[in-house]
Amino acid sequence: MTYLQHPAAEDRPVRIAVIGAGWIGRFHAESIARRVPHARLEAIVDPVLPAVQELATSLGITKISTDVADVLADPDVDAVLIASPLRFHAELITAAAQAGKDVFCEKPGGRTIAELDAAIDAAASAGVVLRFGFNRRYSRDFAAARRLIDDGAVGTPQLLRSLTRDPGTEAGISNPERIAPGTIFLETLIHDFDTLNWLNPGAIPVKVHAVADALVAPEAKSGGLLDTAVVTTTYSNGAIAVAEANFNALYGYDVRGEVFGSAGMVTAGTPQATNATSYTAAGIASDTTRLNIHLFHDAYTDELAHFTDDVAARRGFGSTTAGASPTAAPGGVDARNALAVALAAFRSAETGLPVEVADIAELRAAEGAVQLQGVQA
Incomplete structure (x- = not known):
């Protein structure tokens, strides 16, 4: 395009x-x-x-x-x-x-x-x-979901969901000692937080409550590893969002999103590599994606x-083309809003208490369209 x-x-x-x-x-x-x-x-x-x-x-x-x-x-x-x-x-x-x-x-x-x-x-x-x-803003199914939301397909967003399940192995997480505390919030769920912010246009996150544990590699918990988390975020428009993550989805790389509202629902994402599905005596099966660079290539x-x-x-280098909507480009406001939710989730997981996002940072909603000059701030 x-x-x-x-x-x-x-x-x-x-x-x-x-x-x-x-x-x-x-x-x-x-x-x-x-x-x-x-x-x-x-x-x-x-x-x-x-x-x-x-x-x-x-x-x-x-x-x-x-x-x-x-x-x-x-x-x-x-x-x-x-x-x-x-x-x-x-x-x-x-x-x-x-x-x-x-x-x-x-x-x-x-x-x-x-x-x-x-x-x-x-x-x-x-x-x-x-x-x-x-990158999820540039995934064709997530971008299509956002266009449907902009077109009024869900009405007023009320419930949102985003999940990231990283593929693992039967042995569990490799080198858990190399995973820094807070990684699940700052480097994994940060994608889900940005996605939820983006799929709820015009609203900002207000309150965050997180529950997290080391369920995949419990022996690494003493070193600060958290490998499983569920985060609930309340938005300024009243919508309630849930983000979840786990580091050991044996069936493949699983990233999905959902927005339910007053007029309907939109969904995006699937762990299936293609729509091809086999139906045999062994059951129903389909190939799944195993790497992020394949899922979001x-x-x-x-x-x-x-x-x-x-x-x-x-x-001023002249005419260029790219393949995604110009409404997608994430700038300073977007990065800041996602990081604020991640930091609030990290604090909530440590204390067990809900955290007001305003205690982390003062936020404002991102612009609907990309600003071509300078920083989106």
């Missing part, structure tokens, strides 16, 4: 450097190099040199570094994609913005509201594009294509 047309001041691709050569960084780098129109993978940086070398070789990239400062000082780099661990997100956003680079950052963008606010402010001051990796690509379009528009 073509949704942006701009007069060509300079007809060239947006040159992007990827920061982080881990799991998702590798996939994003491959997407930029091979699947995102009008983008070019300019450089890769990661403190682990062998990881950078291996990725660069596979993609035919010659510009690599172990020092972020190198790409931030590179005039051939227009934008950076931050796929580093969470603890580095905010400082990297700030450094990139101050260097004049447009920024795409994986969720959530910061560990605290203060951290994230500083990063958002830095991007706003620099006038650069800042987007966050909430096109969504990951479309979010980066949309980011590339926004950067091209700001820099």
Whole structure:
């Protein structure tokens, strides 16, 4: 779908450097190099040199570094994609913005509201594009659900549900000691919180109550691991939402959403890889998706294509196209609202008590459409 047309001041691709050569960084780098129109993978940086070398070789990239400062000082780099661990997100956003680079950052963008606010402010001051990796907005079924909601299909939202069940193994969670406390809220359910906020347009989360435990790997609970959680959020329009997560869905990667309202209901998501289903003497069966990069393959690509379009528009690089609705782009308000719910859920799980979101941060509803210039804040 073509949704942006701009007069060509300079007809060239947006040159992007990827920061982080881990799991998702590798996939994003491959997407930029091979699947995102009008983008070019300019450089890769990661403190682990062998990881950078291996990725660069596979993609035919010659510009690599172990020092972020190198790409931030590179005039051939227009934008950076931050796929580093969470603890580095905010400082990297700030450094990139101050260097004049447009920024795409994986969720959530910061560990605290203060951290994230500083990063958002830095991007706003620099006038650069800042987007966050909430890929479900670009999944075709979730995007279709949002369009139906905008068209009045559910009337006034009353009940919402979002779930994330990560696929596991019969042995349970691998290396539970490497999962930081709060991960289930800050890095897993953060997607569900953004999805629920987005599927309830015009409303903001008001109160959060979370229950969580280590049911998959109970032996790791003493180290702070929580692998199963249910979070209830009350919104300013009265709607009640439930988000749930578990780290060991043996049947596949399961991500679903549902909005029920005064006029009807919409749903999105399925663990099935295709609609093909077998009916045999052994029972009814269908293949399921096992990896996030397979379940959201096109969504990951479309979010980066949309980011590339926004950067091209700001820099005057000419006409570009991307495959998702321009209402989807998640900016500063969206990242901040999702992080506030995640932090409230973490606190609620620790105390056993409901938490007012206003005690975490003052929120406002996100705009309905993307702002093409600068930060959505």
